[in-house]
Amino acid sequence: MHMEKETARIEAFSDGVFAIAITLLILEIKVPVSGTPDLASQLARQWPSYVAFVISFFFIGIMWINHHRLFTHIKRADNTVLVLNLVLLLGVTSVPFPTAVLAQHLGGNGERIAMILYNGTYLVIAIFFNVLWRYSVSKKHHLFGKDFDEAAVQRISAQYALGPMVYLLCLVLAWFSVTASLLMNIALAIYFLLPPAHATKFGKNPQ
Amino acid sequence: MHMEKETARIEAFSDGVFAIAITLLILEIKVPVSGTPDLASQLARQWPSYVAFVISFFFIGIMWINHHRLFTHIKRADNTVLVLNLVLLLGVTSVPFPTAVLAQHLGGNGERIAMILYNGTYLVIAIFFNVLWRYSVSKKHHLFGKDFDEAAVQRISAQYALGPMVYLLCLVLAWFSVTASLLMNIALAIYFLLPPAHATKFGKNPQ
Amino acid sequence: MHMEKETARIEAFSDGVFAIAITLLILEIKVPVSGTPDLASQLARQWPSYVAFVISFFFIGIMWINHHRLFTHIKRADNTVLVLNLVLLLGVTSVPFPTAVLAQHLGGNGERIAMILYNGTYLVIAIFFNVLWRYSVSKKHHLFGKDFDEAAVQRISAQYALGPMVYLLCLVLAWFSVTASLLMNIALAIYFLLPPAHATKFGKNPQ
Amino acid sequence: MHMEKETARIEAFSDGVFAIAITLLILEIKVPVSGTPDLASQLARQWPSYVAFVISFFFIGIMWINHHRLFTHIKRADNTVLVLNLVLLLGVTSVPFPTAVLAQHLGGNGERIAMILYNGTYLVIAIFFNVLWRYSVSKKHHLFGKDFDEAAVQRISAQYALGPMVYLLCLVLAWFSVTASLLMNIALAIYFLLPPAHATKFGKNPQ
Numbered sequence: 001m002h003m004e005k006e007t008a009r010i011e012a013f014s015d016g017v018f019a020i021a022i023t024l025l026i027l028e029i030k031v032p033v034s035g036t037p038d039l040a041s042q043l044a045r046q047w048p049s050y051v052a053f054v055i056s057f058f059f060i061g062i063m064w065i066n067h068h069r070l071f072t073h074i075k076r077a078d079n080t081v082l083v084l085n086l087v088l089l090l091g092v093t094s095v096p097f098p099t100a101v102l103a104q105h106l107g108g109n110g111e112r113i114a115m116i117l118y119n120g121t122y123l124v125i126a127i128f129f130n131v132l133w134r135y136s137v138s139k140k141h142h143l144f145g146k147d148f149d150e151a152a153v154q155r156i157s158a159q160y161a162l163g164p165m166v167y168l169l170c171l172v173l174a175w176f177s178v179t180a181s182l183l184m185n186i187a188l189a190i191y192f193l194l195p196p197a198h199a200t201k202f203g204k205n206p207q
Numbered sequence: 208m209h210m211e212k213e214t215a216r217i218e219a220f221s222d223g224v225f226a227i228a229i230t231l232l233i234l235e236i237k238v239p240v241s242g243t244p245d246l247a248s249q250l251a252r253q254w255p256s257y258v259a260f261v262i263s264f265f266f267i268g269i270m271w272i273n274h275h276r277l278f279t280h281i282k283r284a285d286n287t288v289l290v291l292n293l294v295l296l297l298g299v300t301s302v303p304f305p306t307a308v309l310a311q312h313l314g315g316n317g318e319r320i321a322m323i324l325y326n327g328t329y330l331v332i333a334i335f336f337n338v339l340w341r342y343s344v345s346k347k348h349h350l351f352g353k354d355f356d357e358a359a360v361q362r363i364s365a366q367y368a369l370g371p372m373v374y375l376l377c378l379v380l381a382w383f384s385v386t387a388s389l390l391m392n393i394a395l396a397i398y399f400l401l402p403p404a405h406a407t408k409f410g411k412n413p414q
Numbered sequence: 415m416h417m418e419k420e421t422a423r424i425e426a427f428s429d430g431v432f433a434i435a436i437t438l439l440i441l442e443i444k445v446p447v448s449g450t451p452d453l454a455s456q457l458a459r460q461w462p463s464y465v466a467f468v469i470s471f472f473f474i475g476i477m478w479i480n481h482h483r484l485f486t487h488i489k490r491a492d493n494t495v496l497v498l499n500l501v502l503l504l505g506v507t508s509v510p511f512p513t514a515v516l517a518q519h520l521g522g523n524g525e526r527i528a529m530i531l532y533n534g535t536y537l538v539i540a541i542f543f544n545v546l547w548r549y550s551v552s553k554k555h556h557l558f559g560k561d562f563d564e565a566a567v568q569r570i571s572a573q574y575a576l577g578p579m580v581y582l583l584c585l586v587l588a589w590f591s592v593t594a595s596l597l598m599n600i601a602l603a604i605y606f607l608l609p610p611a612h613a614t615k616f617g618k619n620p621q
Numbered sequence: 622m623h624m625e626k627e628t629a630r631i632e633a634f635s636d637g638v639f640a641i642a643i644t645l646l647i648l649e650i651k652v653p654v655s656g657t658p659d660l661a662s663q664l665a666r667q668w669p670s671y672v673a674f675v676i677s678f679f680f681i682g683i684m685w686i687n688h689h690r691l692f693t694h695i696k697r698a699d700n701t702v703l704v705l706n707l708v709l710l711l712g713v714t715s716v717p718f719p720t721a722v723l724a725q726h727l728g729g730n731g732e733r734i735a736m737i738l739y740n741g742t743y744l745v746i747a748i749f750f751n752v753l754w755r756y757s758v759s760k761k762h763h764l765f766g767k768d769f770d771e772a773a774v775q776r777i778s779a780q781y782a783l784g785p786m787v788y789l790l791c792l793v794l795a796w797f798s799v800t801a802s803l804l805m806n807i808a809l810a811i812y813f814l815l816p817p818a819h820a821t822k823f824g825k826n827p828q
Contacts, residue, residue: 009636009689015216016640019223023231023300024644028652031235031307032317039317043308043324054297061293068216083814086682090675093644100652101664110653110660117664193290222423226430230438230507238442238514239524246524250515250531261504268500275423400497429630433637437645437714445649445721446731453731457722457738468711475707482630607704 018064028100048106084132091125115174126163225271235307255313298332322381333370442514462520470513505539529588540577649721669727677720712746736795747784
């Protein structure tokens with residue numbers, strides 16, 4: 001009972017960080033100043049900002065769903081969970097920066113570097129997710145509820161292990177073609193949002 | 208019980224996003240720099256910023272009330288609800304951008320484009336609201352509580368269907384007269400805030 | 415029971431808005447750019463920013479405490495409470511703007527205007543507080559709990575009525591002397607923070 | 622029961638402020654504008670921003686953990702606790718400013734001043750923490766739960782007393798060597814994050 005309240009506090013704090021990071025993204029989109037001769041084409045020229053915004057929005061949203069799912073299993077939090085979660089949130093709060101860099105440089109000279117920074121950030125976050133989850137699983141008799149679902153835990157482990165790989169693939173792809181990497185990012189966001197297996201089922205048994 | 212806790216988390220996250228988006232609006236109002244010769248008239252010249260701020264504030268506020276009402280009916284959330292809600296929040300977090308564009312360009316060359324972007328954003332959000340609600344209604348035996356109020360559900364469906372239409376009207380109006388569209392937006396905000404039928408009654412039976 | 419949950423949602427949303435508005439204040443303090451020859455004296459020259467920040471921080475903090483106290487009495491919320499609360503929050507979220515204007519213009523030509531805008535904002539918020547409270551009191555048999563404390567309600571009414579007057583005094587004072595108005599603002603913040611009668615007593619019987 | 626709810630509100634508001642302050646830090650990192658000839662080296666040149674961001678992130682994170690721990694002991698909040706907590710939050714919300722100043726000036730002429738301002742801010746926050754805690758301990762029979770753990774309370778008092786000293790040391794060190802002070806800050810952040818004794822154990826008996 002007391003323990004549950006404790007992870008509730010961690011979740012509430014984390015939820016706050018996710019909600020703020022996802023909402024701050026919009027501040028990085030430049031507002032064309034008053035007096036811009038052709039506003040419509042100026043707004044259209046800023047398409048990289050919108051693309052970067054939408055992808056980051058859904059990536060953070062998906063991370064929030066995953067974080068949430070993680071803590072449906074983790075019932076107790078020791079100091080290591082607390083610190084690893086903080087490290088994970090460090091990654092999440094940093095997302096607006098590579099997003100803004102990508103928005104500024106997509107289509108320009110620096111687009112390769114910007115794309116690598118962008119996917120590098122998600123790669124690091126995905127690794128942090130795995131570290132937090134692996135640690136929790138390693139102490140599952142201590143940190144999970146009594147009747148945790150071993151099969152569900154295994155499934156999450158397998159799925160989370162994919163995360164760093166797909167972001168690494170996007171990062172490597174950027175080296176050859178920024179466009180290909182960008183399309184792969186968009187495909188990923190759509191894939192993550194589509195229904196089955198790979199997404200959380202809130203209020204259902206996760207089978 | 209467990210399910211209710213799940214939608215509670217979605218609501219808390221959504222509330223966070225609404226609260227942040229509504230509070231970030233103020234950051235888009237330009238602060239006249241130190242040394243401005245006539246501060247009073249400089250502040251007065253910025254009236255489009257204040258108008259855009261106030262309308263967007265109430266539109267987001269009204270959306271929050273509507274979102275809240277929606278989730279008094281939705282008791283369970285499947286993956287589709289989760290994703291559709293995320294798409295809706297994408298719309299909500301983007302509001303500060305068209306608001307700032309309108310604030311910069313109202314009274315200038317780009318005001319028609321700015322006004323269309325502004326109402327276009329609300330049109331899209333209104334459509335997202337309808338999609339989320341329609342989907343939930345289509346699965347009402349699964350997602351709603353056992354004893355949901357069919358009449359209340361019908362009433363909400365009818366009311367929500369109006370949303371996209373009024374914003375589309377504002378958008379089309381902008382093509383002919385930006386001033387008329389702006390006045391229609393102000394009228395809408397006032398109408399939404401006025402008491403009966405069309406607004407939520409917290410803590411009352413919604414009859 | 416159901417009703418209490420409803421005002422809990424309003425309070426949580428309002429708390430979010432207060433917490434964000436109070437934290438955004440810091441963003442309005444200008445960071446001296448790299449290469450500033452004498453950083454120490456540049457930081458010192460920015461004293462109006464720090465003064466404006468600290469006063470606004472405590473004013474928003476005090477408003478949060480008052481808002482909280484208000485909702486210890488209000489147990490039900492009808493549509494009017496919802497709308498009046500939204501209008502009040504409009505005032506709260508706008509605070510970073512007059513604060514930044516004051517920070518930019520204190521000590522310059524525009525300081526009188528800036529001071530009037532600053533206290534004018536608080537005057538309007540104080541009036542909104544009174545409107546929300548008066549309305550709730552007028553429907554007390556409907557909106558308050560069964561066993562509300564008539565004496566406590568009377569005390570709050572008397573105290574809230576003072577708010578607009580003191581801010582109006584600061585505003586009028588600014589016309590004659592900006593320094594006097596500023597000192598009065600500082601005195602007010604200290605007075606509001608000092609212990610007895612006029613401040614909330616959390617976890618005590620409010621006698 | 623009623624009292625617990627009251628401190629829950631203070632904690633929720635404080636959590637919000639901590640979550641926002643920690644997430645706003647990223648906004649202070651400058652985004653290289655489109656057209657920057659060599660983006661990679663430009664991003665690399667900004668290393669002071671990243672260092673300042675990461676240290677501040679963990680310092681705020683650690684403060685959140687400490688604040689949380691404090692309120693596992695404080696069960697009631699009188700007016701003084703409310704005001705002292707507000708003063709503490711004033712310190713927390715101000716962190717993005719000295720962080721941005723440090724990011725701008727590390728490696729430049731103003732780095733000594735920036736480092737002193739940076740550690741001076743944490744020194745003041747640490748003192749505020751002690752004031753809040755000492756006050757609460759002085760009224761422990763009134764503010765703590767009936768069965769508070771005297772040994773745990775003593776341990777926190779001893780540990781908190783160290784805070785101002787280590788930040789003062791960093792501040793004094795900055796006078797002689799900014800690099801040494803920076804390294805000491807990094808060491809501190811790592812030390813605070815490492816497991817035993819000095820960190821909270823959520824969901825465990827704090828023995």
